[in-house]
């Protein structure tokens with residue numbers, strides 16, 4: 001990789017609305033939204049990787065770092081080859097990765113994190129309610145049961161939140177996750193639009 005990929009991280013606990021905001025952002029030209037939750041769910045359930053994913057996600061646990069990183073890299077590379085993601089001009093919006101400090105370190109060779117959007121201030125009961133509603137709507141096994149959700153929230157606090165400390169606090173932006181879709185999106189855009197403006201300069205290769 002000649003140049004590291006220009007990246008913004010969408011960060012927040014399960015149920016904070018990263019996926020929804022990420023897809024809205026991804027519908028705007030110049031942003032490429034990549035969710036590792038979606039990536040894993042798109043795997044063939046009969047495949048070896050699909051089985052590994054099911055084994056962990058059904059308990060609310062994280063897939064091991066090496067497997068996750070390898071799949072993530074292959075996925076981003078494939079999207080670039082297919083022309084869906086244009087590393088030269090697009091800002092990469094990562095949703096769901098890095099999710100551990102080890103992933104953060106492993107990814108440093110590939111991504112240049114220019115901003116971190118932290119969707120915060122959601123209380124656990126709101127998040128549990130959101131996740132349970134979504135589980136019913138989308139038939140998601142990992143979000144249906146309260147004890148599994150609580151496990152995901154605990155893992156978030158223990159494994160994922162420390163990732164925030166890895167970055168210079170000047171690039172970490174706290175955004176209130178409670179509000180209308182448009183209101184939250186508008187606050188996210190205030191952070192990412194100026195970053196995206198700087199993305200047309202230097203080419204990058206995956």
Ligand code: ADP
Nearest residue numbers: 019036037040056057061062063068096097099
């Ligand atoms: P969503 O937020 O869309 O529900 P998640 O991002 O929570 O989806 O991902 C669903 C599951 O996929 C997680 O519980 C975990 O098992 C796995 N997963 C997603 N991203 C990662 C990651 N970066 N590292 C390890 N496991 C991951």
